[in-house]
Amino acid sequence: MERKSRIISIIAFTLVFLLISPCFTSLFAPLSYQAYAAEIQREDAYKGLAFTVVLIYIFNRVFGDDKDVARSNWNISREPMDYTDDELTWLARAVHAEARGEPFEGQVAVASVILNRVRSTKFPNTIYSVIHQKNQFSSVDDGQIYLPPNESSYNAAIEAFRGNDPTDGALYFYNPKTANPIGRAWLETREKTVQIGNHVFAR
Numbered sequence: 001m002e003r004k005s006r007i008i009s010i011i012a013f014t015l016v017f018l019l020i021s022p023c024f025t026s027l028f029a030p031l032s033y034q035a036y037a038a039e040i041q042r043e044d045a046y047k048g049l050a051f052t053v054v055l056i057y058i059f060n061r062v063f064g065d066d067k068d069v070a071r072s073n074w075n076i077s078r079e080p081m082d083y084t085d086d087e088l089t090w091l092a093r094a095v096h097a098e099a100r101g102e103p104f105e106g107q108v109a110v111a112s113v114i115l116n117r118v119r120s121t122k123f124p125n126t127i128y129s130v131i132h133q134k135n136q137f138s139s140v141d142d143g144q145i146y147l148p149p150n151e152s153s154y155n156a157a158i159e160a161f162r163g164n165d166p167t168d169g170a171l172y173f174y175n176p177k178t179a180n181p182i183g184r185a186w187l188e189t190r191e192k193t194v195q196i197g198n199h200v201f202a203r
Helices: 002-026 031-063 066-072 085-099 104-119 127-131 151-161 181-187
Strands: 172-174 192-196 199-202
Touching: 085 104, 085 127, 085 151, 104 127, 104 151, 104 172, 104 192, 104 199, 172 181
Parallel strands: none
Antiparallel strands: 172 199, 192 199
16 A cells, blocks of 8 residues: 555656646746746646546556455455454464564465464364464464564454455465475475465465
């Protein structure tokens, strides 16, 4: 969304500059030509304004809103889950500890993995127990799980509770660049579902 806004701003600024630049040139023109130049500039301004509006409209239609595009590709494959304040806090903590700096969709994906584990018979059946299961999340071992989560982490957790799952039911995720070689070797034997940001998701 921010990138799209910057592009629109650049387009608008460039067109406005092209429209007003003749005004500065006309200051140095002979007086006899200024009335004619003013009329031309007024017509050009109307045309330029209309062109700018049309161009921005086309850009929005083609590229759309970044967040909406990302959400349209998410797989809503789970029923919404009820949750307590404590469960929301722990899930947001895990998202913040494991995925801060990742795109929002990637944060929702990490939260989804935890909720998918809660639903799976292969893992504990509570959010707290899944997060604190031995040797599962590095953020528990290094204490980052106790960092206060930010707003994005809470929002990502809520999206996952609502049933939004960008991972297509993944039970695992890892960063290929930083994962333990032994753990990575095992994870690479799992079925990959998607890669979002720096994380690969698998089941």
